Amino acid sequence: MNESAESGRIMNEQAESGRRADGSADSSAGGSAGGGEGAADAVERALLEALLTRSPVGLFVLDPELRLTRYNAAAEGMQGTRVTEGLGLRPTEAWPDFSAKIAERKMNEVLETGRPALAFEKRGRPPGDPDREHVYSASVFRLEDPEGHVLGIADLVVDITEQHRAQERLALIAEAGARIGTGLDVLRTAAELADVVVPRLADGVTVDLVEQVLAGEELPDGPGPDGWDLRRAASRSVPCRTRPGPHPSGDVGDRPVDAPAVAPVVAPVVAPVVSPAGAPAVQVLADHRPRLVRALGPDSAWVRHDPAPGPGTPEDEVHSLMAVPVLARDSVLGLVTFHRWTARGAFEDDDLVLARDLVARAAVALDNARRYVRERNSVLTLQRGLAPENPEVPQAVQAAHHWVQSGAGGDWTDVIALPGARVALVAGSTPGRGVRTAATMGRLRTAVHTMAALGLAPDELMARLDDLVRQMDAETAEPPADSPVGATCLYAVYDPVTCRCTASAAGPAGLATVGPDGGVAFAGVPAGPPLGRPGTSFARTTLDLSGEGRLVLFTPGLLQAFTGDAGYGTLARALTGSHESPQDLCLRLTETLVPADPRDDAAVLVANIRPIDPARVATWMLPADLEAVATARSLTARQLHNWAMDDEAFSTELIVSELVTNAIRYAEPPIRLRLIRDRALSVEVSDGSSAAPYPRHARTTDEGGRGLLLVSQFAQRWGTRYEDRGKTIWAEDPLTDAA
DSSP, X not given: OHHHHHHHHHHHHHHHHHHHHHHHHHHHXXXXXXXXXXXXXXXXXXXXXXXXXXXXXXXXXXXXXOOEEEEOGGGTTTTSSOGGGGTTOOHHHHOTTSXXXXXXXXXXXXXXXOOOEEEXXXXXXXXXXXXXXXXXXXXXXXXXXTTOOEEEEEEEEEEOHHHHHHHHHHHHHHHHHHHTTSSSOHHHHHHHHHHHHTTTTOSEEEEEEEHHHHHTXXXXXXXXXXXXXXXXXXXXXXXSOOOSOBOTTSOBSOSOTTSOSSOOEEEOOOSEEOOOTTOHHHHHHHHTOOEEESSOOTTOHHHHHSOOOOTTOOGGGOOEEEEEEEEETTEXXXXXXXXXXXXXXXXXXXXXXXXXXXXXXXXXHHHHHHHHHHHHHHHHHHHHHHSOSSOOOOTTEEEEEEEEOOSOOOEEEEEEEOSTTOEEEEEEEOOSOSHHHHHHHHHHHHHHXXXXXXXXXXXXXXXXXXXXXXXXXXXSSSOOXXXXXXXXXXXXXXXXTTTEEEEEEESSOOEEEEOTTSOXXXXXXXXXXXXXXXXXXXXXEEXXXXXXXXXXXXOGGGGTXXXXXXXXXXXXXXXXXXXXXXXXXXXHHHHHHSOSSOSSOEEEEEEEEOOXXXXXEEEEEEOSSTTHHHHHHHHHHHHHHHTTOGGGHHHHHHHHHHHHHHHHHHSOSOEEEEEEESSEEEXXXXXXXXXXXXXXXXXXXXSSOOHHHHHHHHSSEEEEEEOSSSEEEEEEEEOOSOO
């Protein structure tokens, strides 16, 4: 009561002083006579009294030395102390914590120039609300008498705290929309949410997600037998208590209380988060309702049972928190907990509304990231499952391959063992992304394996593969974005007996050869049209590869970081003089050439090649005479004895006898018999006819017609491949352990 009376007395004294000043001014000016002068005086007195006693705008009057001389009722208590205690003092002396140096600088500029300073901000904590920072909008103008003499400064102050906080919330929401969910990574999205809210909304935050979100699995319907399986995905906190204090520029109190003294503490992903059955966090996840705890005591259940806050959080100083569930279509993704322990004050209802909005935005991004992880895992599983683990290759070839998966699922490489110690090397890429693309890739791989087993030449195989892609595209009325049309493929066959490689390509040919001297050349394999696209027919190229060397096949994704032909130069430098194993070279190429976050898959296949030992090959030209059959059997028996393969002699002689007999009877010369000892024993009989052999089912009374049936019974596999002139019928017999 005494303070109120004192404040009223001061207000009356100021109003009386103003009335005396007005009266003297009117007398000096002369004014107009009669009732008009009295009415004007009454209005001025009423205006002055209202401004000093009833105006909602704070008014401070300072003399030319910037000492406080007057104030109105709205200014009482606005600047952190009672205004009566500041009479006769400068702002930096009376209110150092209220942006005083900025205010004095503005006032000095107004005194010197006469130009008003409008709507600059002051910040501080008034006595009536010490737990919350207030923001004021101040406007300063100069006071002059009729002769232009400077009388002082008037400072009009309006509390705009609520408007300022509303603007900050809108700005934070806009920033969250731009920063949260920039990628399809769960941990990155959680970190983006934490970065946005610390320190602008909270002093510390923890983002705990259910394990299924991190693993890209289906969301659980509820807690498991042991409760919610949460894992810490992100944690941020300011490292120390943030209080008003000296600003680095030297001003006192100019630093926003919300800003941390140094950069936030970033905590890594930690061990699983354990919450007891009765913990408040469990209740938040159970009923999907956020919680706001304004005052948090040391014996609170949130302190005793809640998951531990992130590193850097002073648990004994946390005075307020918010717990918000992360929800997607009514399914729980996790829990976000906001903490405050600095002097900025407790969380309010508006803060909870803002936190819910931010977490809801993050929930959409987290669920999208979870779905992406699930699809990517499916693609990788399918892609790996379609690739052979330990392909059998001839002894003349040592091969290795490596993939870089971006989630597309369309790139593949293959090493296919062919009869006659030959090997097929394949590198292909299917457009699109996702499981459908990986499945399409699997169909193309299977088709290549099937046609390779038929002995088709590379250009013929590519033409048949093109027909298959067109058929696959026609199977759907509306081809999807991941249609196989546009797929690329390189198919090369290396023959270690002749040291020749024949190749054909659909799309750009990713084939490099490394000679015995270490020189690198990009084989001139013409680029045919991508599979399913119109264009010229596929060409076949034959390369002579004498001596030991390397074949490097790669998909377009290996050079995705380069434009034009720059990637080929970099690849050539990486291959020149390389002496690593194929596996090590594959790893080095992908690490060097493929970017860290590739947009497309990349695959590379490295094959060390060398000619087969001539001692492992035996070739004879036979006359077109049935008497040559006995000669062929004799030559075969002698060669198998030299190779210490007497156990294989009976079955091999029978196969040679039947194949040579058929060539003499039904084909044309020249007739050639060749034996190749590799991982299997290969028998090849070549002739000059293109007529296709086929097994007959002879009747019991027939004297012949059983030759190919016998071959199929004794050989592990047999078949026919066609050449430019004639054909070759081959059969493979597995080697015994002794051989």
